[in-house]
Amino acid sequence: MVGNRPIKFRILELCNGGKWNYEIVEQIQKEYGLKGNFQRDSINFDIIELASGGMLKDVEVKVDEEGIYKKGFLLHKYELTDFGKIRAADACLMYV
Amino acid sequence: MDLKALKKQEHQKRVKYGYMWALFCAVLWGLWYIPGTTVWVLNPFDEMYGEIAAGSGDGVALIIVAVLITAFNALTVIVALAVWNGVLGKFGEMKRTVKEFHPCSKWFFMASIFGGPMAILGSFIAMGFVGGAFAAVAALMYPVVGSVLAQKWYGEKISKRAYLGIAFIILGGITIFGGGLITELGSGNVAWIGYLGGLMAAAGWGIEGAIAGKGLDIAEPDVGLTLRFLGENIIWWIIIVPILAIVGFPMFKYAFMAFEPLTLMVLVFAGITFGFCYVSWYKSFPLIGVGRGQGIGNLYGLFAVIFIFLFFGDVPAWTILLGGALCLAGSSIMFSEDTGEMESLRGD
Numbered sequence: 001m002v003g004n005r006p007i008k009f010r011i012l013e014l015c016n017g018g019k020w021n022y023e024i025v026e027q028i029q030k031e032y033g034l035k036g037n038f039q040r041d042s043i044n045f046d047i048i049e050l051a052s053g054g055m056l057k058d059v060e061v062k063v064d065e066e067g068i069y070k071k072g073f074l075l076h077k078y079e080l081t082d083f084g085k086i087r088a089a090d091a092c093l094m095y096v
Numbered sequence: 097m098d099l100k101a102l103k104k105q106e107h108q109k110r111v112k113y114g115y116m117w118a119l120f121c122a123v124l125w126g127l128w129y130i131p132g133t134t135v136w137v138l139n140p141f142d143e144m145y146g147e148i149a150a151g152s153g154d155g156v157a158l159i160i161v162a163v164l165i166t167a168f169n170a171l172t173v174i175v176a177l178a179v180w181n182g183v184l185g186k187f188g189e190m191k192r193t194v195k196e197f198h199p200c201s202k203w204f205f206m207a208s209i210f211g212g213p214m215a216i217l218g219s220f221i222a223m224g225f226v227g228g229a230f231a232a233v234a235a236l237m238y239p240v241v242g243s244v245l246a247q248k249w250y251g252e253k254i255s256k257r258a259y260l261g262i263a264f265i266i267l268g269g270i271t272i273f274g275g276g277l278i279t280e281l282g283s284g285n286v287a288w289i290g291y292l293g294g295l296m297a298a299a300g301w302g303i304e305g306a307i308a309g310k311g312l313d314i315a316e317p318d319v320g321l322t323l324r325f326l327g328e329n330i331i332w333w334i335i336i337v338p339i340l341a342i343v344g345f346p347m348f349k350y351a352f353m354a355f356e357p358l359t360l361m362v363l364v365f366a367g368i369t370f371g372f373c374y375v376s377w378y379k380s381f382p383l384i385g386v387g388r389g390q391g392i393g394n395l396y397g398l399f400a401v402i403f404i405f406l407f408f409g410d411v412p413a414w415t416i417l418l419g420g421a422l423c424l425a426g427s428s429i430m431f432s433e434d435t436g437e438m439e440s441l442r443g444d
Contacts, residue, residue: 004192005192005196006189006192006193006196006200006314006315006316006319007189007192007316008314008315008316009196009314012314032188039185042184046316048110048382048383049317049382049383050313050314052110052382052383053312053313053382055313055314061099061103062099063099063102073102073106074099074102074103074106087313087314088314090199091196091199091200091314
């Protein structure tokens with residue numbers, strides 16, 4: 001059952017334990033078969049939208065020194081907020 | 097650069113993009129009133145108006161014609177959006193989203209009820225009965241509805257400064273709205289149904305924004321918006337237009353006549369401006385919040401007045417200029433807000 005629900009649902013699911021944005025993007029690209037930089041940025045924008053919507057919060061930030069994602073830019077580690085858990089539960093995702 | 101500075105820079109960039117999208121929305125939305133006003137005098141709509149008015153009176157004729165125009169508007173918008181989603185490669189995501197009816201697409205279909213038969217129909221009625229400039233500024237009140245609903249319903253934060261900006265915008269709207277009304281009251285001939293259309297637009301768009309925000313939380317804006325217009329097309333073309341045809345209005349006769357070059361071009365212009373104004377509108381919400389997105393989008397009132405002046409040469413009354421200035425002031429107040437301390441737009 002991979003890659004058949006809306007991308008943002010899956011992002012919420014992945015962030016339950018806390019995850020770095022480049023890890024999320026990589027996994028989503030793989031699961032949904034989305035290739036290329038445009039899709040990569042598009043997925044990252046989904047994460048940003050979820051964060052500014054208050055469903056994710058960044059718990060850790062570091063500068064991308066080695067260019068894992070984009071060199072010189074920030075990498076964010078996200079975790080689900082309480083509000084995010086409620087919204088995820090509305091979307092029938094499994095959380096305690 | 098240290099981490100803190102980078103973080104601040106990134107946040108500011110995000111907010112800047114949100115405001116940029118909202119401003120795009122305002123320009124496109126303002127442009128929409130050009131085809132929206134023009135289409136009324138084009139055939140088959142002009143002819144249709146004449147035929148229905150002869151049998152059922154002016155008021156009924158206007159509403160029925162407005163329904164057909166709004167239905168065509170929805171149709172050209174969805175064509176524009178289909179192209180947009182095709183280019184972005186989002187049809188797969190659309191399929192995934194539409195299947196999630198309960199948590200997600202339900203909200204977009206609900207938003208289409210308030211956005212379509214309430215807000216857009218109301219706007220066309222106001223354009224037909226009172227005029228484009230009026231229709232544009234009458235709807236300026238919608239951020240009040242939107243902001244209050246968003247705050248009460250899902251606890252979106254609205255800062256004191258944003259309240260002040262919204263207050264200015266509303267004051268501007270009232271000045272423009274009241275100015276036209278007082279002039280008409282003086283002449284003893286008030287097109288009440290047109291003013292009702294203006295109110296429908298304001299309330300409809302405010303409610304739509306707040307409802308759509310609920311589904312947008314967890315969906316792609318481009319996809320959500322297309323579903324919202326899919327809903328509107330269903331409402332018009334599968335429910336309302338056939339019902340009106342069964343009741344005896346010549347809906348399909350004139351619908352088929354709309355496929356002539358000039359009319360079609362104007363309708364497509366309406367579809368493109370309106371479709372992309374919605375794209376930008378929805379994109380701004382997750383970045384700066386429904387209240388602020390709507391507040392900046394509100395500059396469309398001013399743009400509409402300017403465009404109508406440029407295209408039709410209608411010189412606006414002083415009340416419109418004063419009101420427009422107030423709207424601009426209000427939006428600037430919201431614009432200059434320091435969002436640094438606002439990490440998230442919502443409370444936990």
